[in-house]
Amino acid sequence: MKRILLQGSTGSIGLSSLSVIAEQREHFRIVGLSAGHREDELLEQASRIHPCSLAILRPRNVDVFRSRAAELGAKRVYVGELAFQQQTEDEQYDVLLNAVMGSAGVRPTISALSRGINVALANKETLVAAGEIVMKCARDNGATVLPIDSEHSALQQCMVGERRDDVRKLWLTTSGGPFWGRSKEELARVTPLDALAHPTWAMGPKITIDSATLFNKGLEVIEACRLFDWHVSKVDVVRQRESVIHSMIEFVDGSFKAQLSVPDMRLPILYALTFPDRLESSLVESRPGSFGALHFDEVNSIDHPCLHMAFQAVADGGTTPAVLSAADEIAVQAFLNEEIGFLSIAEVIAETLSSVPRLPATDLDTVMQADAHARRAAREAIVGTSKKVTC
Ligand SMILES: NC(=O)c1ccc[n+]([C@@H]2O[C@H](COP(=O)([O-])OP(=O)(O)OC[C@H]3O[C@@H](n4cnc5c(N)ncnc54)[C@H](OP(=O)(O)O)[C@@H]3O)[C@@H](O)[C@H]2O)c1
Structure with missing residues (x-):
C-alpha cells in the first residue's frame, strides 16, 4: 500500500488524482491533502477520505478552519505560505503527488526529494524554474521524479527498453490550442x-x-x-x-x-503512481477505431x-x-x-x-x-x- 500526499487536491489534476486513487484503493492510501483557497472543497474531500493532515494557503478564518479540520479527524493542520513545505517535511508518505499550480510547487518538491521520497509531478513550473536543482536533488537522494504531464509520461513510456544513444529526437505533440x-x-x-x-x-x-x-x-x-x-x-x-x-x-x-x-489525465497519473509497472484499470477505455484519423502539422x-x-x-x-x-x-x-x-x-x-x-x-x-x-x-x-x- 503506497501512502500518497496529494498537494493541490482541489484543482483539475487534484480531482483526477482522487478518482484514480479511489479506483485503486487496494494499492494507494491518501495520508494528506492540501489546497490554496478552496477550503470548503478541501474539507469536503477530508470528510470522505479522512487524511492524517491538511494544509491550506489562505483559509477565510484560520481558527474556524483548524477546528473544522480537527472535527473531521485531521491530526495535523498546516496554514499559510509555508504550509505545503511543512507538510512535505513533517508527514510520513511514500509519494508526493504535486498538483499545485505555479512556482508554489517548487519548495515542496525539493523537501520531498531531499528526504529520498519520489515525486509524481504535475507541477511543470517546478522543473522549468528549478529543473537542474530539482533533478540533482533527486539524484543525490536516490529519489525519482515521475512525470504526470501527458507528453512527458508518453516520452517516458516510449523510452522503456530503449537505448539513449538510439534516440535522435524527442517530439512533443500539441493540439495547437x-x-x-x-x-x-x-x-x-x-x-x-x-x-x-x-x-x-x-x-x-x-x-x-x-x-x-x-x-x-x-x-x-x-x-x-x-x-x-x-x-x-x-x-x-x-x-x-x-x-x-x-x-x-x-x-x-x-x-x-x-x-x-x-486525452485523459487519469492515465499519466496512474502510470506515474505505478511506474515501472501497470495496474488493471477501467477508468479510461477506448477502441483504436474511436481515435479516428490522425493529422499532423509542422x-x-x-x-x-x-x-x-x-x-x-x-x-x-x-x-x-x-x-x-x-x-x-x-x-x-x-x-x-x-x-x-x-x-x-x-x-x-x-x-x-x-x-x-x-x-x-x-x-x-x-x-x-x-x-x-x-x-x-x-x-x-x-x-x-x-x-x-x-x-
Ligand atoms: N490540468 C491538466 O490537465 C494538467 C496537465 C499537465 C500538467 N498540469 C500542471 O499541473 C499543475 C496543476 O494544474 P491544474 O490544471 O490542476 O490547476 P488548477 O485546476 O488551477 O489547480 C491548482 C491547484 O493548486 C492550488 N494552488 C494554486 N495556487 C496555489 C498557491 N499559491 N499555493 C498553494 N496551492 C495553490 C489550487 O488550490 P485552490 O484552487 O484551492 O486555490 C489547486 O488545488 C500546473 O502546474 C499545470 O501546469 C496540468
Missing part, C-alpha cells in the same frame, strides 16, 4: 472566455490559457530537457490535432515510437512568440527559465482579469525577460529571488501595457 491558424488581428480580439475553451483537454485556467498561447508547449520543452537530460536541440514540437498521440521518439534509423490514448516556433521565448530561455539557462515562467503567471492572471489583451501576454513576458538579469541558477534561493524579481518586473510591464491601451 483553440486559436491555431488565426491572424494577429483575430488574436487581438480574443477574450478570456474564448481562451478558456480548449478543444480537447479540460484543465485549470492557467494551463488552458498557456495552451492557447503555446506557452504551455514551451514549458514542456524545458521540462523535457530537464527531466530526460537532453539538449534543447534534440527536442521539437509537432501539432497532432486530435490529441491522441501524446508524444513520440524518433530513432537514429528514422523510425518513430509513439504513445496513444484518448510547428514553426518563430510564429508563436511564447513558444519561441521558451526555446531561447532553456538555451540561455541559469535563472532565465524561472523569469520566463514567473512572468507568464503574472501575465496570464492579468489577461484573466481583463487588464491586458491576449497578445500582450507575450509582450509582458518579453519585456520582463529583457529587464531581469540572468544569473547562474546555483541554488534555490537565487532561483526564487529571480522569480520574485520577475513578478515585480512583469507587474510593471502590465502597467505600461495597460497605459498604452488607454492612451
Whole structure:
C-alpha cells in the first residue's frame, strides 16, 4: 500500500488524482491533502477520505478552519505560505503527488526529494524554474521524479527498453490550442472566455490559457530537457490535432515510437503512481477505431512568440527559465482579469525577460529571488501595457 500526499487536491489534476486513487484503493492510501483557497472543497474531500493532515494557503478564518479540520479527524493542520513545505517535511508518505499550480510547487518538491521520497509531478513550473536543482536533488537522494504531464509520461513510456544513444529526437505533440491558424488581428480580439475553451483537454485556467498561447508547449520543452537530460536541440514540437498521440521518439534509423490514448489525465497519473509497472484499470477505455484519423502539422516556433521565448530561455539557462515562467503567471492572471489583451501576454513576458538579469541558477534561493524579481518586473510591464491601451 503506497501512502500518497496529494498537494493541490482541489484543482483539475487534484480531482483526477482522487478518482484514480479511489479506483485503486487496494494499492494507494491518501495520508494528506492540501489546497490554496478552496477550503470548503478541501474539507469536503477530508470528510470522505479522512487524511492524517491538511494544509491550506489562505483559509477565510484560520481558527474556524483548524477546528473544522480537527472535527473531521485531521491530526495535523498546516496554514499559510509555508504550509505545503511543512507538510512535505513533517508527514510520513511514500509519494508526493504535486498538483499545485505555479512556482508554489517548487519548495515542496525539493523537501520531498531531499528526504529520498519520489515525486509524481504535475507541477511543470517546478522543473522549468528549478529543473537542474530539482533533478540533482533527486539524484543525490536516490529519489525519482515521475512525470504526470501527458507528453512527458508518453516520452517516458516510449523510452522503456530503449537505448539513449538510439534516440535522435524527442517530439512533443500539441493540439495547437483553440486559436491555431488565426491572424494577429483575430488574436487581438480574443477574450478570456474564448481562451478558456480548449478543444480537447479540460484543465485549470492557467494551463488552458498557456495552451492557447503555446506557452504551455514551451514549458514542456524545458521540462523535457530537464527531466530526460537532453539538449534543447534534440527536442521539437509537432501539432497532432486530435490529441491522441501524446508524444513520440524518433530513432537514429528514422523510425518513430509513439504513445496513444484518448486525452485523459487519469492515465499519466496512474502510470506515474505505478511506474515501472501497470495496474488493471477501467477508468479510461477506448477502441483504436474511436481515435479516428490522425493529422499532423509542422510547428514553426518563430510564429508563436511564447513558444519561441521558451526555446531561447532553456538555451540561455541559469535563472532565465524561472523569469520566463514567473512572468507568464503574472501575465496570464492579468489577461484573466481583463487588464491586458491576449497578445500582450507575450509582450509582458518579453519585456520582463529583457529587464531581469540572468544569473547562474546555483541554488534555490537565487532561483526564487529571480522569480520574485520577475513578478515585480512583469507587474510593471502590465502597467505600461495597460497605459498604452488607454492612451
Ligand atoms: N490540468 C491538466 O490537465 C494538467 C496537465 C499537465 C500538467 N498540469 C500542471 O499541473 C499543475 C496543476 O494544474 P491544474 O490544471 O490542476 O490547476 P488548477 O485546476 O488551477 O489547480 C491548482 C491547484 O493548486 C492550488 N494552488 C494554486 N495556487 C496555489 C498557491 N499559491 N499555493 C498553494 N496551492 C495553490 C489550487 O488550490 P485552490 O484552487 O484551492 O486555490 C489547486 O488545488 C500546473 O502546474 C499545470 O501546469 C496540468
